[in-house]
Amino acid sequence: MAEAATTVLNSRVPEGPMAEKWDRCKKEMKLVNPANKRKKKIIVVGTGLAGASAAASLAELGYQVQSFCFQDSPRRAHSIAAQGGINAAKNYPNDGDSVWRLFYDTVKGGDFRSREANVHRLAQVSNNIIDQCAAQGVPFARDYGGTLANRSFGGAQVSRTFYARGQTGQQLLLGAYSALMRQVGAGRIQLFPRREMLDLVKIDGVARGIIVRNLITGEFEKYSADCVLLCTGGYGNAFYLSTNAKGSNVTAA
Known part of the structure; x- marks a missing residue:
């Protein structure tokens, strides 16, 4: 009888004492030259506080960013509920x-x-x-x-x-949304609303793209990039009782 395949969860937490882990990681991390950042494409899934802030910050650094939003507008992200x-x-x-x-x-x-x-x-x-x-x-x-x-x-x-x-969650979200849309207007971010992430594309163990469903047409779409950020939030509706929005489901995770 064949043994069931086991998945090893690797958090990739740096080695060393707790208070020094991430400072040491930053010192040892390879950097991207500013001239090369314009050649790199990054996919950011989610437009809540984490996703909108990350996309705006990366675009300001010079990267090409594609931002994917489950709702019809980033302003409807569930981060609004953290008040x-x-x-x-x-x-x-x-x-x-x-x-x-x-x-x-x-x-x-x-x-x-x-x-x-x-x-x-x-x-x-x-x-x-x-x-x-x-x-x-x-x-x-x-x-x-x-x-x-x-x-x-x-x-x-x-x-x-x-x-x-x-209204803390709402005001934080509007601030992140403003920074995001500023970069959309500048042409550094492509915004894709009404897309539901279904799968992650990995090449040689590295995330290189995503598969999404267009919630307007129902079509499957594929996108590739040099890097993928998952900022898809919580999934409270995996549980029977939840105060989360119905969009906070487990699909992306």
């Missing part, structure tokens, strides 16, 4: 916050099921994410002196949540 705020270890109130404390609180809040190396990297770049969002025009709440306001949120013992009233 409470966004955490960063800026330690503005000087109440003892740090990258390590944000890392620990996030892992603990995830019931210790998160991939710790990735959570630590998220905590490291959290401050830059707030700065990027502000640069994209997100109207964060500010205190009387004009600096960014923050509040304690989600059981954290420090004040680290940056917010825009009760």
Whole structure:
């Protein structure tokens, strides 16, 4: 009887101590010359906070970008539902916050099921994410002196949540959408709305393209690139009870 094939999940987390993993990875990473970036094509699947920001940033760096959107507009991405705020270890109130404390609180809040190396990297770049969002025009709440306001949120013992009233997800998404559409208007991003990703094309073990369904015509379409970014979000509707939108299904994953 033939044995069932087993799939090995490789997270490709860099070696080394937790606090040094990604800094060492950045130092050892091969870079692309600015003159060569214009020759490289990148597919970004998803236009939520991650997808729209990634596509806009890559286009600004000079890459050719193709952006694929499940909805009829990137503004309808489910990132709009994250309304409470966004955490960063800026330690503005000087109440003892740090990258390590944000890392620990996030892992603990995830019931210790998160991939710790990735959570630590998220905590490291959290401050830059707030700065990027502000640069994209997100109207964060500010205190009387004009600096960014923050509040304690989600059981954290420090004040680290940056917010825009009760509309944080919406305002973050509109900021990322504005940056995305600026690059679409400049001709650096091709936007493909109403496409549902069905499969990933791998060549010699490397992602080189995707298969999508055109939700208007029903046709299957194929696209190739030098690199594929999957920013397809969660899939809460794989479960019986979910507050996610119906589009948050497991198809892309």
